[in-house]
Amino acid sequence: xxxxxxxxxxxxxxxxxxxxxxxxxxxxxxxxxxxxxxxxxxxxxxxxxxxxxxxxxxxxxxxxxxxxxxxxxxxxxxxxxxxxxxxxxxxxxxxxxxxxxxxxxxxxxxxxxxxxxxxxxxxxxxxxxxxxxxxxxxxxxxxxxxxxxxxxxxxxxxxxxxxxxxxxxxxxxxxxxxxxxxxxxxxxxxxxxxxxxxxxxxxxxxxxxxxxxxxxxxxxxxxx
Numbered sequence: 001x002x003x004x005x006x007x008x009x010x011x012x013x014x015x016x017x018x019x020x021x022x023x024x025x026x027x028x029x030x031x032x033x034x035x036x037x038x039x040x041x042x043x044x045x046x047x048x049x050x051x052x053x054x055x056x057x058x059x060x061x062x063x064x065x066x067x068x069x070x071x072x073x074x075x076x077x078x079x080x081x082x083x084x085x086x087x088x089x090x091x092x093x094x095x096x097x098x099x100x101x102x103x104x105x106x107x108x109x110x111x112x113x114x115x116x117x118x119x120x121x122x123x124x125x126x127x128x129x130x131x132x133x134x135x136x137x138x139x140x141x142x143x144x145x146x147x148x149x150x151x152x153x154x155x156x157x158x159x160x161x162x163x164x165x166x167x168x169x170x171x172x173x174x175x176x177x178x179x180x181x182x183x184x185x186x187x188x189x190x191x192x193x194x195x196x197x198x199x200x201x202x203x204x205x206x207x208x209x210x211x212x213x214x215x216x217x218x219x220x221x222x223x224x
Contacts, residue, residue, distance in 0.1 A: 002045055002047035002048050002049065003097075003098055003099040003100060004045055004047075004048045004049070004098065004099075004100045004101070004102070004120060005048060005049035005050070005051065005095050005098040005100070005101045005102070005166070006041045006048060006049070006050055006051065006101065006102040006103070006104055006161065007051045007053060007088060007091035007092060007095070007101060007102070007103045007104070008034070008037055008038065008041070008050065008051065008052045008053065008075075008104050008105075008106050009053050009080070009084060009087050009088060009091065009103065009104070009105060009106055010022075010024040010034050010037075010052055010053060010054050010058075010106030010107070011053065011054065011055055011080045011084065011087050011106075022055075022058055022061075023107055023207055023208075024037075024106045024107050025058075025061065025062070025065060026207075026213060028109060028213065028216055028217055028220055029217065029220050029221070031069060032065050032069065032071075033106070033107055033109050033207060033213075033216075034052070034062070034065075034106050034107075034109075035065075035069065035071050035073075036109035036110075036220070037104065037105075037106050037107070037108060037109045037111070038050060038052065038071075038073050038075055039073060040109070040111050040112070040113060040116065041102070041104070041116060042073045043113050044113045044116045044117060049076075049095060049096075049098060050073070050074065050075035050076065051075065051076045051077075051078055051091045051094055051095065052075050052076070052077055052078070052106070053077075053078045053079070053080045053087045053088070053090060053091045054077060054078075054079070054080055055079075055080050056079050056080070059077055059079065062077065063077075076094060078090050078091050078094045083177060085173075085177050085181050085187070086177065088103055088173065088184060088187075089173045091103075092166075092169065092170050092173055093170075095166065098166050099165070099166055099167075100120060100123055100124060100163060100164070100165065100166060101163065101164055101166045101169060102116065102119060102120065102160075102161035102162070102163045103160060103161060103162050103163075103164070103169075103184045104160045104161040104162075105160045105206055107206055107207040107208070108159070108160055108204055108205065108206050108207075109207070109216060109220075110203050110204060110205055110216055110219050110220070110224060111160075111161065111201075111204050112201060112203070112204070112224075115131060115161075115200065115201050115204060116161060118131075118198060119131060119161050119162075119163040119198065120163050122163070122196060122198045123163035123164060123165065123196075126194075126196035127164065127165040127168055127193070127194075127196070128162070128163070128164050128165070128168075128169075128185070128188060128193065128194070128195055128196045129162070129163045129164075129196055129197075129198050130158060130159075130162045130185045130195055130196065130197050130198070131158075131159040131160070131161070131162075131197075131198055131199065131200030131201070131204070132156035132157060132158050132159060132197050132198070132199070132200050133156070133157050133159065133199070133200045133201070133202055134152055134153060134155060134156065134157070135152050135155055135157055136152075137152075138152065139151075139152045139155050156197065157200075158183055158185065159200040159201070159204050159206075160183075160184075162183065162184045162185055164184070164188060168188070168191075168193055169184065169187075169188055171191065172187050172188045172190065172191040172193060173187055175187070175190065175191070178190070203219055203224050205219070
């Protein structure tokens with residue numbers, strides 16, 4: 001039995017994209033985005049425990065999609081909360097007999113097996129692993145009226161999966177919600193733990209707008 005697990009957080013809506021369908025249910029290559037995400041972790045380790053956190057109102061929709069698309073990868077469904085923080089906390093609480101847990105955005109379907117593997121290996125050596133990339137554009141900080149250039153080598157764009165020692169991240173989530181908790185690493189860090197960064201992947205796109213769907217369709221067509 002694997003000592004690894006993944007909590008896939010799929011609480012998004014389609015409002016920002018101007019569609020009524022929650023974005024995790026939109027189709028890529030004729031399959032739901034969420035399926036592609038689940039399949040990447042299953043390809044990495046067929047014994048990994050997979051937990052998918054969904055809003056209560058969308059659980060039956062996902063069940064119907066699984067039936068219509070013959071999705072049979074084993075996974076557990078957990079009801080989400082009002083904020084991502086509570087959804088992750090619910091997902092972590094549902095896990096059993098695990099030592100290492102990845103927390104991943106349901107709408108990052110192009111994550112590679114290689115990146116998943118590197119994150120788990122780095123976490124096993126450092127108790128945490130957070131993939132990041134440097135921005136390719138010049139970065140300025142401030143306002144439109146008053147700004148200055150910042151060296152982009154010191155700026156990191158944070159991705160998922162973020163992998164942690166299960167006991168440490170579960171304990172870290174045993175705090176009151178704070179709006180400054182923008183990701184799992186910020187919760188982990190708040191409890192006094194050190195966040196270990198590794199190199200992410202530019203192709204590990206988080207789908208937030210229509211053009212991201214088009215890009216992911218292209219990447220999948222290139223077997224990326």
